[in-house]
Amino acid sequence: MSDPVIELRDVTRRFGALTVLDGVSMSLLRGETTVIVGPSGTGKSTLIKLLVGLLKPDAGTVLVDGQDVGKLGRAELMRLRRKFGMLFQDGALFHGMTVAQNVAFPLRHHLALKREEEERRVEVALQQVGLPGLGRRRPDELSGGQRKRVGLARALVMEPMIVLFDEPTSGLDPVTSAAIDELIVDTRKRLGLTFVVITHDVQSCVHIADRVGMLWEGRLRAWGPLAEVTASTDPVVRQFFDRRSDGPIKVV
Ligand SMILES: Nc1ncnc2c1ncn2[C@@H]1O[C@H](COP(=O)(O)OP(=O)(O)OP(=O)(O)O)[C@@H](O)[C@H]1O
Ligand SMILES: [Mg+2]
Structure with missing residues (x-):
């Protein structure tokens, strides 16, 4: 249960003169919940779009279940997308x-x-x-x-096979957010799926993540098991995890 189901190898994506992702590499393991955090505009949604082939990388490779997403034709992409569930x-x-x-x-x-x-x-x-x-x-x-x-x-x-969540607890009160976190953890355990979650909610991240990636200025500033990332002394990482922990927070 621990082979990578999603792999990014040195992925770069630009929009015009703006390099949004700059050589990002990560392996997401089957059956794990990976949480992606980072300020607004750092390329979290771009990353998700690369996974389902809505965008192609300018350089590097995106592999999903062994397939090179950037190289798939229309019919193959449609088949690939059936492997994903998406919570908008x-x-x-x-x-x-x-x-x-x-x-x-x-x-x-x-x-x-x-x-x-x-x-x-x-x-x-x-x-x-x-x-x-x-x-x-x-x-x-x-x-x-x-x-x-x-x-x-x-x-x-x-x-x-893989469920992508974009801000699953945004707009919810702390108690309801906690219930949704619980549901995410339960569902992942029960169904053994691979989850990728984008969130600005520290509590939610800490509750549901097996692995955390922090995007910052186009790069993966932190990447690893939850305990490792939350113990980081990097001030950028601390800035995220030391925010109020008594309720959901928003990075604007
Ligand atoms: N199709 C596009 N064309 C041009 N620029 C784009 C496009 N999509 C995204 N961008 C730019 O790329 C950057 C990253 O956008 P992205 O949506 O991935 O950020 P994000 O991390 O998801 O932010 P948020 O937390 O606000 O949702 C932003 O500066 C955005 O304006
Ligand atoms: Mg986004």
């Missing part, structure tokens, strides 16, 4: 649809399942996130925490 910031639910229709959306897009099979998989996904039986509700009839759970159910319904 704010859940990104469709408000005109029920919870069940939201969760079923990727299934309908990618697979033509029989109605009963689709309903079964939706209900399993809702159970996995602690929302059994809520399929008929609409997103605006749910709390913020419940909406995040629906977003996670939608990310899990395709039975992905």
Whole structure:
């Protein structure tokens, strides 16, 4: 269970004159939760886009499950993307649809399942996130925490190998954030998936991470097991971990 499922080798990505990622290398192990932190604009979302092939590196290699993402054609990229579940910031639910229709959306897009099979998989996904039986509700009839759970159910319904989370606890109060962290840890353990989480929330990072990467000015300023990174004496790393620890923080 400890081979790398994602590998970045000396990855550089520029936008015009701006070098956003500058020779970043990291190996993400199967079954682990890797948390990526770093101030706004340091390339966290860019990194995620490179993993799913929405962007290509200018130099270096991105390997996912042994495939060189930058070299894949359209059809191969579509297949690759099925290996990923994605939990978007704010859940990104469709408000005109029920919870069940939201969760079923990727299934309908990618697979033509029989109605009963689709309903079964939706209900399993809702159970996995602690929302059994809520399929008929609409997103605006749910709390913020419940909406995040629906977003996670939608990310899990395709039975992905890797789940990408963009700010899973943003906009939530500390208690609800802690519940979402708990759900992330539980789900990872139960399903044995590989998670990549972007967050600005120190508490969440400390709670869920096996491994932490801190991006800073285009480079990986810190990278390693949680305990190692949190013990770092690098002032840039300390600046992140020594922020208030009594609730979620935001780096603006
Ligand atoms: N398609 C693009 N074209 C031009 N510049 C871009 C593009 N995408 C991102 N950038 C720039 O690259 C830099 C990194 O952006 P990115 O979205 O990866 O940051 P981030 O770390 O996710 O920030 P945040 O924490 O605010 O979400 C920013 O300066 C951004 O303006
Ligand atoms: Mg971002």
